[in-house]
Amino acid sequence: MSDTAQGTGRRAWYEPDAKLKRRHAADRRLRAYGVAAIVFALTMLMTLVGTIAITAAPAVTQTMVTLNVEVPEGAVDPSDPRGGSYQKILNESVARIFPEVDTPRELRELRQLFSNGGQYALRDKVAADTSLIGRTFEITFPLSDIGDQLRKGVIDRDLPREQRRVSDEQIGWYDRLVEQDRISAPLNWGLIFNADSRFPELAGLWGALVGSFYALLICFLVSFPVGIAAAVYLEEFAPKNRFTDLIEVNINNLAAVPSIVFGLLGLAVFLNFFGMPRSAPIVGGLVLSLMTLPTIIIATRAALKAVPPSIREAAIGVGASRMQTVGHHVLPLAMPGILTGTIIGLAQALGETAPLLLIGMNAFITAAPDSMFNPSTALPTQIYIWADSPERGFTSRTSAAIIVLLGFLVCMNAIAIYMRKRFERRW
Amino acid sequence: MKLKSMTMTATVAVAVLSVAGVAHARDQISIVGSSTVFPYTQAVSEQFANETGSPAPVVESTGTGGGMKIFCGGIGAEHPDITGASRAMKASEYEACQAAGVKSVTEVLIGYDGLSIAVSRAGTELDLTKAQLFQALAAKVEVGGKIVDNPYKKWSEIDKSLPDTKIEVFGPPPTSGTRDAFVELVMEEGCEEFPAIEALEKDAKKEICQRMRTDGPFVEAGENDNLIVQRLESDPSAYGIFGYSFLYENQDKLQGVMVEGVAPSTETIADGSYKVSRPLFFYVKNAHRGVIPGLNEFVAEYVSKREAVRKAATSGTDMAAPK
Incomplete structure (x- = not known):
């Protein structure tokens, strides 16, 4: 272009303004496209995160009810406090508030207002302190999903009866509980510290968090040393020939393999061939480590390449062996880059769902795992399970779980950026 | 990081791997199967774990056919104890079970959907x-x-x-x-x-x-x-x-x-x-009864809840609502 313009220099000489204007306009247009692209991407992201946050908002608090419970002397055996019939005790204290409710249908509707977890909360409280037997004390436990939705206004009480899930009586009872100041709405810590449950008001992420932690731990323990060893060999020791080229191409390919393929591999190898336990974080971690390995190898090789050859030459020059050169100088200098790559790889692994579904980490388990061999879920699979649940309370909890997952991802990426800034060296 | 500590990490990783390879005993019940049966099994499992204090059963929704395939994989702790089904077991599935050594299976009718x-x-x-x-x-x-x-x-x-x-x-x-x-x-x-x-x-x-x-x-x-x-x-x-x-x-x-x-x-x-x-079933591996702790009690609990489950299946009411 510029050649032709110079070739026909005369013409350019006559109308320089028009040409310059056009070039500046093109320049401005290009910048405008760029800004538009960023605005578009940001709007999309804000819409996405915004919708999730708005949907998640109701899950921030949990509606609790406080009852005065009397545990009569004979009702619970102090030597076996877990064996008592606590539901009956709770029902009696509810009946004291609503003495007029007596038909079986009404009683059933009344009980629907209180969480099924109440009896276990009471049991655990009494089991922890048997001196409570024979006394009257206060206990606070969640209202059921419909009570919770009623307070949060998800169930619209102004709708005609046939269009809502709660009866007029249930609304009346709820209002009486409010009048008596028995309803409170503290922060929903249960969402983090409870294990999964079929009842939204009792369901939490603890099992998934512990499961994800174990899986990531395994993933790190396996992929970090193996990845570094592979990268160091390929970068520092391996001869450059067709064979190592082939390995390099394959590692790059492996990084692009869809994660579900690793899930199938895990199912065939770890579960069916080695007979490892289904749904266990150890298998999840191993599968995820296969996925993370290529990322770590590639990041490590890049970090090793960035260490200037002068450092290697100086080390060898003062008589260090190649192993000492790598171990004492090159690897420590490359470590910030390696760690950054590792954290980004682990963050990817944390959000990975497909391979975990295939090895059964999407099970329903009402307890957190004790060890990495016990079945559990992981954060993304827990979101998957909740998103599938019909109860209304899970709608907001699913979004809240997504926010928790996003929070962890942001933290991990922030650590990676911090380490890069903090330890980065320029030569 | 020094090479020595790297070798350490690698050793730990290998040790972890080799432990995992050893077949392990299972102390919780493992359940797979139909997504239609899933909510009922969930409810019974939660109640069971809460009331008996046994380890929480692991319930996985795999679909009826997928559940049968995993269920009939064999006998032993790595295979599930129960599968839920929204239809009766097919002859081909029964044969697959037999071939894998799952000789004796009990069918339990839960109710109708x-x-x-x-x-x-x-x-x-x-x-x-x-x-x-x-x-x-x-x-x-x-x-x-x-x-x-x-x-x-x-x-x-x-x-x-x-x-x-x-x-x-x-x-x-x-x-x-x-x-x-x-x-x-x-x-x-x-x-x-x-x-x-x-x-x-x-x-x-x-x-x-x-x-x-x-x-x-x-x-x-x-x-x-x-x-x-x-x-x-x-x-x-x-x-x-x-x-x-x-x-x-x-x-x-x-x-x-x-x-x-x-x-x-x-x-x-x-x-x-x-x-x-259509009928809803669950199938229990008899060879696992008495071996997997709590399995017999769980089946008894499920069967005793069958009336409630049946009602829930046909009426949509919450079967696990407090008694």
Whole structure:
């Protein structure tokens, strides 16, 4: 272009303004496209995160009810406090508030207002302190999903009866509980510290968090040393020939393999061939480590390449062996880059769902795992399970779980950026 | 990081791996199977874990067929103890079980999952046969011994005794399990009444029996049953297909269409006289009983809750609501 313009220099000489204007306009247009692209991407992201946050908002608090419970002397055996019939005790204290409710249908509707977890909360409280037997004390436990939705206004009480899930009586009872100041709405810590449950008001992420932690731990323990060893060999020791080229191409390919393929591999190898336990974080971690390995190898090789050859030459020059050169100088200098790559790889692994579904980490388990061999879920699979649940309370909890997952991802990426800034060296 | 500590990490990793390779005993119950049975199993599991204090059972929703495959994988701690199924075990699955050494399996009937065809309380109550439903909803039907594109636009064209109103039925999309069940329980059985279709080869017959019409009278309404209910309310001549629990929840607005002379209700579904219902089962591996801790107690708990589960399955009420 510029050649032709110079070739026909005369013409350019006559109308320089028009040409310059056009070039500046093109320049401005290009910048405008760029800004538009960023605005578009940001709007999309804000819409996405915004919708999730708005949907998640109701899950921030949990509606609790406080009852005065009397545990009569004979009702619970102090030597076996877990064996008592606590539901009956709770029902009696509810009946004291609503003495007029007596038909079986009404009683059933009344009980629907209180969480099924109440009896276990009471049991655990009494089991922890048997001196409570024979006394009257206060206990606070969640209202059921419909009570919770009623307070949060998800169930619209102004709708005609046939269009809502709660009866007029249930609304009346709820209002009486409010009048008596028995309803409170503290922060929903249960969402983090409870294990999964079929009842939204009792369901939490603890099992998934512990499961994800174990899986990531395994993933790190396996992929970090193996990845570094592979990268160091390929970068520092391996001869450059067709064979190592082939390995390099394959590692790059492996990084692009869809994660579900690793899930199938895990199912065939770890579960069916080695007979490892289904749904266990150890298998999840191993599968995820296969996925993370290529990322770590590639990041490590890049970090090793960035260490200037002068450092290697100086080390060898003062008589260090190649192993000492790598171990004492090159690897420590490359470590910030390696760690950054590792954290980004682990963050990817944390959000990975497909391979975990295939090895059964999407099970329903009402307890957190004790060890990495016990079945559990992981954060993304827990979101998957909740998103599938019909109860209304899970709608907001699913979004809240997504926010928790996003929070962890942001933290991990922030650590990676911090380490890069903090330890980065320029030569 | 020094090389020494790296070697350490590697050793630890290898040690962890080798421990994992050792077969391990399992102290919690493992359950797979149908997504229809899943909520009931969930409820029983949660109750069981809370009440007995045993380790929480692991319940996985894999679908009936997928569950059977995993269940019949063999005997031992790495294979599940129970699978849920929305149909009885097939002969081929039984053989697969036998071949893998799963010789003895107990079948437990949990209850029935009913499908209902409903219409607004303001609409006309119908009494249809499965054959008539097939004629109203299939893509191709038999008219005068020939198989033609479905010509019926009004119920009265199928049978003089039926009302003179247009056929308009809202139903689930092909991705839904309800649709599969409807095709299997109504369409396939209804089309057996027609000699010309019966005479076809297996694949051609299947194709005709299973294909729903797409020319208007049958409308795929998406997974949200609430929308169907609203449509039925606003249009008394329209009919809708969904799980019975939904009709139960909306009894004040909707009435069920009788099939083969029987209206859907908790009782008619439970005793099997209402024909559009499918049984729900779970299967227990007998070799695991007494080996996996708590399995016998869990099965006993499930069986004792069966009445409640059965009610929940047919009525949609919350079976695990406090006693």
